[in-house]
Structures are given as C-alpha cells and as structure tokens.
Amino acid sequence: MTVDVRLNAILDPERAGGRPLVDLARALVAGGATLVQLRDKHGSTRRMIEEARALVDVLAPFGVPLVINDRVDVALAAGAAGVHVGPDDMAVEDARAILGPGAIVGHSIKTLDAAERVPLDLLDYAGVGGVYATLSKDNPAPPMGPEGLGKIRAVLRRRAPTMPVVGIAGIEIGNAAPVVAAGADGVAVISALSLSPDPEVAARTLRTIVDGVLAERAA
Numbered sequence: 048m049t050v051d052v053r054l055n056a057i058l059d060p061e062r063a064g065g066r067p068l069v070d071l072a073r074a075l076v077a078g079g080a081t082l083v084q085l086r087d088k089h090g091s092t093r094r095m096i097e098e099a100r101a102l103v104d105v106l107a108p109f110g111v112p113l114v115i116n117d118r119v120d121v122a123l124a125a126g127a128a129g130v131h132v133g134p135d136d137m138a139v140e141d142a143r144a145i146l147g148p149g150a151i152v153g154h155s156i157k158t159l160d161a162a163e164r165v166p167l168d169l170l171d172y173a174g175v176g177g178v179y180a181t182l183s184k185d186n187p188a189p190p191m192g193p194e195g196l197g198k199i200r201a202v203l204r205r206r207a208p209t210m211p212v213v214g215i216a217g218i219e220i221g222n223a224a225p226v227v228a229a230g231a232d233g234v235a236v237i238s239a240l241s242l243s244p245d246p247e248v249a250a251r252t253l254r255t256i257v258d259g260v261l262a263e264r265a266a
C-alpha cells in the first residue's frame with residue numbers, strides 16, 4: 048500500500064494542550080494532514096482503544112488513515128489502518144504477520160545499521176530521526192540533523208526505492224524545509240501542530256512547505 052506521509056500528525060494526549068484528540072484531528076485534517084498516528088504512552092489500554100475508535104470515526108469520512116503507535120492489539124480492537132512500531136516494540140515481522148498484508152506497518156529507523164537490516168519489504172513507510180531536538184520523547188537520541196536523515200535516506204532508497212520516508216523530531220514551520228530537501232517525503236510532527244495556537248493553520252503552513260519542496264525536488 049502506498050501511504051501518503053506528506054504531513055503525519057501524531058496525536059499524544061500528553062502533548063495536546065488539554066484539547067480533545069478528536070477536535071485536534073478534525074483541525075489537522077482540515078489543514079492538510081495526510082496520516083494520523085495515535086501515541087499514548089501512559090494511558091490505560093481501555094482509554095487508548097476508546098481514543099482510537101473515536102479517531103477512526105472522525106477520520107473515516109476524510110479517507111485519512113489512523114495508525115496506532117506501539118500497540119498492535121489496540122489497532123486491531125479499534126479497526127485502525129495499522130501500526131507504527133519502533134526498535135523496542137513488536138518486531139516488524141510479527142506486526143505484519145498479525146495485521147496481514149492490507150494493514151499499514153510503519154517503523155522507526157534511527158541508524159545506518161538499522162537502515163541496512165530492517166525488512167523493508169514488510170514496511171509501508173519509515174520514520175527517520177530524531178532529526179532535531181524534541182521535548183516530546185523521553186531520552187531522545189542526539190539529533191542527526193537533515194544531513195543524518197539524508198544518509199539514512201540514501202540507504203533506504205537503494206534497498207526500497209519507492210518506500211516513503213518521513214522525518215521526525217523537533218520539526219516545525221521554521222525547520223521543515225531542509226528535512227524534505229534532504230530526502231524525506233514528509234514530516235511527522237507532534238508539538239508544532241498540537242501545541243500551536245491554531246493547529247489547522249499550523250498544519251496548512253507545514254503542508255505548504257512540504258509540498259513546495261517536493262515540487263522543487265520533482266522539477
């Protein structure tokens with residue numbers, strides 16, 4: 048499945064400024080989010096399934112897929128489109144085996160070594176980072192910058208030329224363009240969207256930036 052990663056909005060109740068996630072989702076999709084991820088690291092399983100079901104209902108009319116961070120069981124229970132798993136989560140092979148060929152499976156790639164080893168044939172997209180410093184993740188790795196993303200991108204392009212890559216960590220309006228110029232097909236963002244005074248405008252601005260650099264790259 049080809050996943051549109053141009054603007055991957057990640058919803059995290061701890062980084063939502065107290066706003067209901069469904070309201071944020073509506074605003075972000077209106078502004079141009081193409082993929083939504085639910086990331087709830089500390090809530091109960093029951094709360095996460097309820098959040099996910101509500102988001103599936105809100106996103107369905109727009110045709111924007113919802114992926115669930117870390118939790119294959121929650122994705123199945125809520126009827127979400129798929130999962131995003133990192134190197135400490137369920138293995139990509141296991142997530143794909145459980146969810147089947149029609150689901151979206153995304154995976155975090157943080158090193159050149161991982162870019163060489165990960166079973167890319169089982170993946171729909173890769174989240175590459177951390178690109179910049181972030182306050183949204185505990186114990187983040189040192190930022191690799193757009194240059195680091197570009198090096199990982201080159202390995203991924205050699206192994207899986209059409210697999211989309213999304214940059215993550217600390218991406219905002221002022222620094223998104225170099226991430227796409229370095230080879231990302233989109234940006235994955237929490238704070239600069241969910242903590243913005245106007246999330247819809249923030250999403251529209253980021254989408255315009257991403258689309259502009261993608262168009263330059265294609266020209």
Ligand SMILES: Cc1ncc(COP(=O)(O)OP(=O)(O)O)c(N)n1
Pocket residue numbers: 055084086116117131132133134135136153154155156173174175184213215235
């Ligand atoms: C699009 C995207 N890329 C990377 C991540 C990070 O996943 P992970 O390393 O498993 O960290 P947590 O999000 O689980 O803390 C992501 N969530 N999304």
Ligand SMILES: Cc1nc(C(=O)O)sc1CCOP(=O)(O)O
Pocket residue numbers: 155176177178180181182183184187188215216217218235236237238239
């Ligand atoms: C979920 C996540 N993963 C990261 C990684 O580096 O793998 S950084 C991150 C949080 C990104 O949030 P913000 O846009 O607020 O920086």
Ligand SMILES: [Mg+2]
Pocket residue numbers: 116117131132133134136
């Ligand atoms: Mg994870």
